[in-house]
Structures are given as structure tokens and as C-alpha cells.
Amino acid sequence: MEVNKEAILSKTHYGLNIYAYVLRQYYSGETEPGDSHTLNGEIRNSGQTVLSLSGRNCKPTKNPFNSDKSTLMVKVVDNCAVHTDCEKAIEDGNVFDFAALYFKLSGKELLDKLNEVLHLQIGEKNGFYNQDEVIFTELEPEIVKPKAPVFSYYKKPVTNVVPTKEITLIEVYNLIQGNEYASSTSTLRSIQDEKEARKYKAFNFDYVTFSGAFSKRNDKHLKKHSGLLTIDFDHISNISEIKEELLKDNYFETELLFTSPSGDGLKWIISMELTKVKHQDYFKAVANYIQHTYNLEVDGCGKDISRACFLPHDPNVFINPKYL
Template identity: 35%
Template sequence: MTNTLTSNENLSHSKSTEISFFKTFFVPPKERITIERLFELIKTGGDFKENIQKIRLESNKELRNGRKKLLPAVTVSGLFENERKASNLGTHSGFLQIDFDEVSDPFSAIELLKKDTYCYACFLSPSGNGVKLIVKIANQKNQHTTCFRQLENYYKTTYNFTVDKSCKDVSRLMFLSWDENIFVNENSAVWEILIADNKNKFSSLLESFQKRENFVSGNRNNFVFKLSLECYKANIKMHEVVQLVSEKFATDGFTVDEIERTVASAYKSKESVVKESKGEDQHTSYSLLKRAENYLERKYQIRLNEVSGRIEYNEKSKNDRFRELNENNIYRELQHQGISLSLNKITSLLLSDFVPLYNPFLNYFENLKPYDSKVDPDYIDKICSYLPVNDMERFRLHFRKMLVRCIACALEPTVFNKQVFVFVGEGQNTGKSTFCRWLCPDDLGEYLTEYVNTDKDGLIVLATNFLINMDELATLSKAEINSLKSFISKDKINIRLPFAKRSSVHPRRANFIGSTNNDEFLTDETGSVRWLCFELTGKLNFNYKKDIKIDDIWRQAYSLYKDDFEYQLTADEIKENEKVNNRYLVSSQEVQLIQKHFLPANRENGEFYDATDILNFIVGKYSHIKSNTRSIGKAMKSLGFARSTKYDSEKRFSNYGYFVELISMQN
């Protein structure tokens, strides 16, 4: 929140407010005076004026302090009963005293404080070497210390004035002073506790900021400086930033003083930008680089898309869509503005932290309407009903997991999606490909691609897209399928993006979906865990497009993701999937011939054949066949033949093979 002049339900912060009065330091509180009377006594000096003059002439500090205790005094913050201590506070006055001791130039300090929004009254201290200030605060007793700490930070960061920490004591005694020029501003603002809106604004900003910056040793000052720049843009006051950052990050090794200096430095740099934008010292006070920054900040929104690696911009006055920035155009524009910065320096500026990071995936999901399971329907379950899938129960489970897995892969650097989600269905125009494209929301449309080559360009596609739609898997060769399999297994990509100067490691963000009209497209008999295949028994119900919004599906999936929904396949689900995928394997010659001549059997009623025996049997019948024992083993495994052992008493060792029943004579 921004501290503004406010009214108080219980107290008007008026001159008629009463406070405890002490004739001297040694006398208990038996009297009370109004704030108005306090100001009159300070202005005239009352009957203590002569003592004040002696105090100001006294060079011996000990004697000076002794004379001060003979002065009348008040407790600015309220009325006390019997004894002056915090527990005896009867009514809080709504005022708080601030002491600036031993100020180098008290009169200049007073002139400065007169312009301060929160200065209700300020005057010289009894010694004449300091300044006393009275501020209106929220009047609840339990807010006094908090208000003091925030005011302490405020005056330190705003004016570099050090406040006497004793003022945090609500029973703090203030010795009356004499200042004919006492300043009083009845319309000063009330200092309110830093509450809800600015705390929430700061918390939200910090959460987003920590996703791209880390508060670690060696980066603490840089972290706070950059965070402060963000807070400045969010219109959070400097002293509030100091307070909130200190509460969160201050330690013995990173003190409040250091935080104050860092925040003040950030705000000072930003305030210089504001002055320049108003035309002050445009050609003398700022370097070319600073003038370039100021010009670009005033005219454009610029961001670095951390997914594509591109620098994007739009013109603030037009508020149009973001598009790729061309530094050559920026160079030309700056030259026309009389800012003769070299192209290399412009490029360096655009690649520095002057340009904030932007993640389109995180931006999309974070800006979706929150899903409420108590109110919203199960959109994921609903969309499943529009697809004529052979095994609906299994499909509902894995479709839900796939959606959440896609989000995790896109957002988390350490997560990658190991599976390709495939729709299998005979015939054209069933709606498979259209549905796969529809799954990509409009806002992420530019991060959908239809194919990926298994080369350097393909690696870039893996790092810079949300969905890769493999439209017709059946057209891929065995070599292409196997190359694709290795691509699917990548979790990180070491490449140089088109706009980068050097190679770097990027997270794999892309997720694979696909479709095929051919029910035989898998080629690896040793296992196909990376493929999740679902058979369509007919055309999709195309009403899903008008009945369901894709954003609703993704916001439900994002809710599941944030609730730690288990999106990875379990061991049992992997085994089940392997069995399901056997029906989609391309039938090799070995598979076809084994199916023709052998049936699975057991030890009691079958004959034992090892892979060599089976190979010799097949080659003996089909001499043109070229195969090997490894291919035979893969085929036997994919067909479900159990691998067993049998002891050979003549050779005295156990051999691996299969118990089978020959059926060749029947064909």
C-alpha cells in the first residue's frame, strides 16, 4: 500500500490529544497536557528556556545530560498511569517521536524534513545538535514498534538520517526543547503499517523473480539490486522494500545496512531515469548507454524469450503484439535520436539483464483461470468421451497423466517426457491429426511443430517447442523410428540457439504426440516403453471443438500439476503398456515364420529349442532367409515365448532356450 493521509476511527490526531507530562525526569506522571500545549511550550521555552540555553552552551556531555534531566518532559505516544513503563500505557496518542541525534547540520535537516509527507512537527533538540520529529501513526498499541521500525528504515533510506533506536519504546520520554521556529503541519499523512496489498504485491513479485534469480553467496547484492528495480516499477516505496527484503533475507553476513544501501542504489538509478525523461540534463548528466536505456524503456517493452532465445518487443503506445526485435533497426532509431551508441554496445545492452526474461509457457499457465474442482466439471474426463477409444478406462488414466507430464516437461528443467502419446486408427478423416493440433492452445500456437528431424535443427526443436505432432508415424522407416527413439530419450540439449553467441545446455521442453493409420509401426522387439498407443474404433465426435475449450483442459491439468499429481507411469503400467504395444509391432520375417511353425509349450509337453536350433530349422526350410540368433531371440520375446534353461548331461552345462511345440507338419 501507499501511505496516504487517512482518518482514524478512534483518534483524529488532533492538537487536543492528551499525553502524560513530567515536571522533571525524577517526578512520576501526575499531570497531562495537550499536544497543542506541548507545541506552545516548545515555541516559547516556558520557564525552562534559560536551562535550554545553558545546555546548548555546555561542552561537557555529562554535565549537559545532567541539566537535561531537570527539564520538563512528556511521553508523546500516550497517557501513563502511576509509573512510566510500556505495560502502564492507558491510551495511545497516535503519535510517535523520532530523534535524529548529532546531525551535522540540524537547520538544513529541518528544512528538508518540513517537506516530508509524514512530518507533523519538527524542531531542534535541547542540545541544539539534533532534530526531533513527531509523526502521526496508527494508534493501536501493538503497532507502535512495527511503525517505528518502518519509519526508521524510511528516514534512513530516504534521507540517510540515523534514528535513535530508543524511540521504539512506547514509554520513551521526550525532554521539552525550545525552538521559536517549530514547524507544525496539521495535514501531514498518517503512517500506516505496511499491510496486505504491498506485502502481497511484493510476495508475488518475489516468487516470480526467484524463478530466474537466486539469492546465494556472491549474488546477494545483485539479487537485491535487481529485485529493487522490479519493486520500483511496481510502485512500492523504497523504505517498504528495505523492510520487506530485510525481513526475508537479512543475516549477520548480509546486514540491514547493506540491504539499505543496495535498495537505495537501485532506487537512485531509477529516479535518475525519471529525471531524464522529464528533460533534466539530457545531454550532460547521463552516458550514452544510460540515455539509450532510458529511451528504450520509455518507448518499448522488451523481453528475452527464454524458450525461443529471441529478443521480443512491442511499442508501449500501441500495445500491439510482441515481435522479434532487430538490433539494426534499434541502432538506426537511436542514431536519429542523437544517441550515437555503437551496434556492438546496443547488442551487448540487449543481451544484458537490462532485458528481463520471459517464459511463454509459465506465462500461459499462470494466467489461466484457476481450476476449482468443487465448481468446475472434470474437463479432462469430458473430452475423453468424445474419442471412440478401444480401452477407455486405460485411456482416461493415461490421457490425464500425459497432460500433466507435458506441463512438467515444459516448466521444469529436470523433467522430460519419456513417452509419445499415439492415436492408432484405420482410415482417413477420422480426426486424429486435427485433435492432436487442437491440444495445443492458441496462445502457444507458435510452439507447435509437425515434425522433427534427428539433426542439429531437431535438437533446437526439442528445446524451443511445447508440442511436436508426429502426423503419420507409419511413413517412418525403421532407422527413422530408432533415431526418433533416441531423441525422445534426451533430457538436455547442448546447442547454440540461432541468436546466441555460444553453445549452452538447454532443458528439453518439447512433448511428443502422434497418430497413424497403420496398426503395425513399432519396430523394436526388445521393448517399446516410450510409446503409449491407443486404438480408435471410429471417427471422433467433432462437437468437442464447440463444447469444450482447450484452455479449460489445460487449467485443470495445471491444477493437478500444482497439487503434485503423479504423472509418471508406474512399474505395473509400464508392463501393461509393453503388452499392449505388441499388437503394433511390425511383423518381421522371423516373427512370421516362428508364428507359422512354433507354439509356446512347457517342460512337460514341449521340445527344447535354443535360438540356434530355431534359426537352423527356419533356414533349413527357407534357404533364402537371412537371419541371426539375436533376431530370433527378439522375435521369441515379442511373441511371448518364455525363456528357460535345460541341462545338457553330455556337454555338462545348462543351455538357454524355449520349450515349444512344432506345428509345421500341420501346415
């Protein structure tokens, strides 16, 4: 087998192990030497997690090329691991671009170096009798329908901070798509006075806390985090265009996306990884990414786990089809 990119990707879990190797060189105190392997969506090194992936998402990881800030995000696109930095400290690229930053090599020299340091043995004879290399074909994994996230649902008004029940993402999708909130949404959008509109919304819309289930709507009373993060965009004129861009985002998988009650904003619900990163830190990293990628400001209230999100009527609400 020739030493080429395809062969290397096939032996390094799409290149994820290459990222792990490079990061290990900078953070040896956090990631001990040893062969990397994948387990339940994590890239581990001697039992310690180096990278953690959930679906198409990843948690921000320290970037040695950005003063060790947790701004590096890695994911797999078309069977190749790629990266971006929330602060654009390095250019977006794939695993070979990242490896080139460390090894300061390119082309065939870089590929040969990766083959050597990762002990991939591509192009070498294997086994006691030096038989030809055998290529194994992996079986297609069984597709398991994921369980929809669960969080708290509250009846109006917003001053009611005790949840009525716990609800799933699919149930919220059905509520928003249905007609239950059509009348209140239409009335709100007809109110011209901004102060009156805020008052009407506060007293006439049910709401949820997408990020978790609570005994009372307060960060201190969190029962369980849902693994969801709400990104709130206010006062945007090109809603349809932004919506399409978010749905095609390369690094964050959309769980739910709908137009805000006011009609001039979007609510983008994405999944998040909380293994080693706090909710607030993850929010900050995502907000930085959005600012650099889309030149959009994010409502800072999303950093609060108990952030209330009013439920409007939106017949075009999007839900990730994996739940359907």
C-alpha cells in the same frame, strides 16, 4: 469517456482500489474477493481492511514484491495514489507502476486491463436505455478541525516517573515556543562536558511521553496511545536543511518538529496508524524508510512507547497548521 489515467483514478478513489485489487490477488486468505470501497479512511474488501490511511499517512502493508514484508506504504499525492517501499525493494512510483508489476502490461493495454478487471465501464454505455455516461461532481467535504493528540506531561527531574497531568500537542507547542524553558536550554548548550550536560538535562527539563498517556512512565502502564511517534535525530550538522526535507516528506505528515535541548538534533513527531501494526513494528518501518531516503540514523529508543522527550526552548518550533 476515453479510457485514460484520469478517468481510472476518478473511479478508483485516486487509485487506492487498484492497490487493493492487486494485494487481494496475493493475500486472498486475508482479503476475500469482492468490490473494494472506502470507509473512514480505510480501503475495505468484503468488510476487511486492506489499506488504512490517516491523513497523508498510511500504515506499512505487506509488499508481494518484497517477500511479503510489511514495507509497502501508500498515500495520495495530487489526486493520485503513490507508493514507496521502506527497503527500496521496488522503485517508488504511482498506482499504474504498481499495477504494471502484477499485470506485466503497460500503456493502453494496462489501462484497458484495469478498466476490465475492476468493472469500471469507462467508455461503455450505461443503464437500460444505453444513455450516455453521466459524470457527477462531488461536493466539497466539510473541513473539520482535528482534535489535538493527548499524552502525559512530567515535571523535572527525569527520575520522576509519575505524570503531573495530561497535555495536548498544542499546549506543548506553546511551551516550547514560549520562554519557560529558554534559560535551561541556554545553560545546557553552554556546558562543554558531555557527562555534565547529560546530568544537567536529566535534572532541569520537564518532559513528555508523546506516544501516550500513562499512569506511570513504563510501557506496561500505558492508559491510551496517542497515535504519535517520536523520531529522534542526534548530532546532525545541517539541522535547517534536514528540517526542511522532513517538512516536505512525501509519506509522513509532520505533527510537531523542533530542535533538541542540546541544539544539535531534531525531534520529529509524526502520526501513526495502529489498526494492525504494533508501535515497535511501525517504528522499525519508519526508521528503515529514513535510512534509505535521508541516509540518517534514528535513535532506537523511539521504539519504546514510554520514551521520554525533554522540552526545550525553540522559537522556530513547527506544528501542523491543521491544529491551529
